[in-house]
Amino acid sequence: MHATIQKEMDVILTYLxxxxxxxxxxxxxxxEKCKSGGPEETEEMAQRLEKKGVNVIGYSSTPSGVGLCSLxxxxxxxxxxxxxxxxxxxxxxxxxxxxxxxxxxxxxxxxEVHPGCDTIFGGETExxxxxxxxxxxxxxCVTAYTAGLCPMTLCSKMLLNGPCGGAxxxxxxxxxxxxxxxxxxxxxxxxxxxxxxxxxxxxxxxFAKWSRPRxxxxxxxxxxxxxxAGEHTVSRED
Amino acid sequence: xxxxxEKLNNGSFVLTGEIGPPKGTDIEKHLEKAELIKDKVVAxxxxxxxxxxxxxxxxxxxxxxxxxxIEPVYQLTCRDRNRLALQSDLLSAWILGIKNVLCLTxxxxxxxxxxxxxxxxDFDSVHLLKASSILNSGKDLTGHDLDGSPNFFQGAVxxxxxxxxxxxxxxxxxxxxxxxxxxxxxxxxxxxxxxxxVNKVNGLQVPIIAGIVIxxxxxxxSYMNEKVAGIxxxxxxxxxxxxxxxxxxxxxxxEIAARLTRQVKPFCQGVHLMTLGWEELIPDIIEQAxxx
Numbered sequence: 001m002h003a004t005i006q007k008e009m010d011v012i013l014t015y016l017x018x019x020x021x022x023x024x025x026x027x028x029x030x031x032e033k034c035k036s037g038g039p040e041e042t043e044e045m046a047q048r049l050e051k052k053g054v055n056v057i058g059y060s061s062t063p064s065g066v067g068l069c070s071l072x073x074x075x076x077x078x079x080x081x082x083x084x085x086x087x088x089x090x091x092x093x094x095x096x097x098x099x100x101x102x103x104x105x106x107x108x109x110x111x112e113v114h115p116g117c118d119t120i121f122g123g124e125t126e127x128x129x130x131x132x133x134x135x136x137x138x139x140x141c142v143t144a145y146t147a148g149l150c151p152m153t154l155c156s157k158m159l160l161n162g163p164c165g166g167a168x169x170x171x172x173x174x175x176x177x178x179x180x181x182x183x184x185x186x187x188x189x190x191x192x193x194x195x196x197x198x199x200x201x202x203x204x205x206x207f208a209k210w211s212r213p214r215x216x217x218x219x220x221x222x223x224x225x226x227x228x229a230g231e232h233t234v235s236r237e238d
Numbered sequence: 239x240x241x242x243x244e245k246l247n248n249g250s251f252v253l254t255g256e257i258g259p260p261k262g263t264d265i266e267k268h269l270e271k272a273e274l275i276k277d278k279v280v281a282x283x284x285x286x287x288x289x290x291x292x293x294x295x296x297x298x299x300x301x302x303x304x305x306x307x308i309e310p311v312y313q314l315t316c317r318d319r320n321r322l323a324l325q326s327d328l329l330s331a332w333i334l335g336i337k338n339v340l341c342l343t344x345x346x347x348x349x350x351x352x353x354x355x356x357x358x359x360d361f362d363s364v365h366l367l368k369a370s371s372i373l374n375s376g377k378d379l380t381g382h383d384l385d386g387s388p389n390f391f392q393g394a395v396x397x398x399x400x401x402x403x404x405x406x407x408x409x410x411x412x413x414x415x416x417x418x419x420x421x422x423x424x425x426x427x428x429x430x431x432x433x434x435x436v437n438k439v440n441g442l443q444v445p446i447i448a449g450i451v452i453x454x455x456x457x458x459x460s461y462m463n464e465k466v467a468g469i470x471x472x473x474x475x476x477x478x479x480x481x482x483x484x485x486x487x488x489x490x491x492x493e494i495a496a497r498l499t500r501q502v503k504p505f506c507q508g509v510h511l512m513t514l515g516w517e518e519l520i521p522d523i524i525e526q527a528x529x530x
Contacts, residue, residue, distance in 0.1 A: 166467050201415065
């Protein structure tokens with residue numbers, strides 16, 4: 001999921017002009033799980049803005065479980081269900097991740113948007129309300145060699161060939177509360193009897209696969225990932 | 239040819255020193271520190287934005303040492319440069335006559351005085367060593383021919399006091415395979431632990447230069463124990479510092495550094511003295527350590 005956190009009201013207000021007609025848009029998937037922009041928080045934001053004197057002309061969120069970042073779903077909500085209000089709006093305050101913000105631009109044929117949240121990372125929901133980052137969306141997963149733990153994410157220095165000399169008591173040099181990613185990898189590999197994987201040399205990362213923006217096109221059983229590293233097509237048929 | 243390489247190859251016990259470039263442009267006093275030890279050490283390391291604190295560059299400082307007839311060890315970290323810049327700086331270093339390079343990961347940007355900087359880490363230290371080896375072979379990392387190539391004597395670092403030590407040793411082996419020709423260690427205070435470490439890595443057949451950091455106070459020792467990874471100053475040494483009068487502290491610092499040097503000597507091929515501004519004490523340390 002894309003973890004998001006709401007921006008402070010004082011910050012949001014700096015984006016809005018006096019008398020600007022605002023429509024608040026939320027996301028029923030990740031932003032709902034983060035309590036930053038689900039149906040409840042979207043309604044709440046509309047009320048909070050009104051109390052600050054903002055001209056809120058409407059609000060809506062994709063239903064619970066449905067991501068705003070699906071353009072067909074976003075379009076359905078913005079165009080089919082709330083067309084008049086959306087046409088009347090000067091701009092949209094989006095309570096979702098950056099993908100959701102862009103989906104609103106697409107769904108409204110280039111409408112003006114304001115971010116209501118900061119998109120902070122892609123994460124695992126360990127329990128409701130607790131989200132942690134285990135993947136950096138780098139474009140080429142190396143965890144086959146690292147016991148399922150991503151060194152690009154769990155190691156502060158994104159090292160690929162083992163720990164630096166900065167870890168103390170299994171904790172990282174940047175923060176003594178943070179586990180050293182390579183210590184975790186070492187322990188898991190050792191426990192699994194697979195320390196030989198740590199002994200192997202791993203080439204530098206291909207950062208062209210981490211170029212932005214990237215795209216994915218799925219057709220039938222084929223998927224094509226496009227980045228500055230080129231087009232990479234994989235078939236599900238063996 | 240690198241004198242450091244020559245001495246290590248012919249089995250001499252080597253001594254190296256270290257200076258840090260200035261925070262600013264007044265470099266003369268830093269060079270004078272190196273001048274003080276010029277005839278006592280085979281080479282002088284120049285740190286590369288140590289602790290991620292902005293300073294003048296290692297490369298320029300190494301060049302100035304070179305001009306004064308002092309052999310530098312160019313410390314190069316992966317924190318601030320991508321693979322293009324790392325290779326380019328290596329080529330530049332060789333053009334300037336620098337023969338030794340120490341390849342490090344680098345302290346994280348968040349620890350320094352520009353914590354909002356983008357940490358690069360395009361390479362890790364193993365990649366950097368490998369890149370240096372490839373440049374030495376006349377190619378760049380993507381296989382293109384070089385028009386003139388370096389022949390660096392490249393070293394790496396290891397932390398003998400790391401706990402657990404096994405992943406450090408695994409990485410050390412990878413560094414050797416990537417072309418590390420010598421190792422400098424994190425500061426050694428626990429000689430027994432250092433000896434055990436050396437026994438574990440003897441088979442690698444790569445010279446190890448033990449890091450000796452001068453103890454300036456008991457407080458510094460406690461601070462390092464608490465904050466610095468891989469450093470274990472035994473209580474006995476801390477007590478010794480505590481029981482020393484302020485006026486005798488430099489004398490005691492020399493005594494401890496010399497004693498540690500004597501104690502680690504049987505286990506290693508040299509000592510890297512990190513005197514943290516007290517470079518003037520190096521001649522006394524060497525004399526008391528009875529190393530010629």
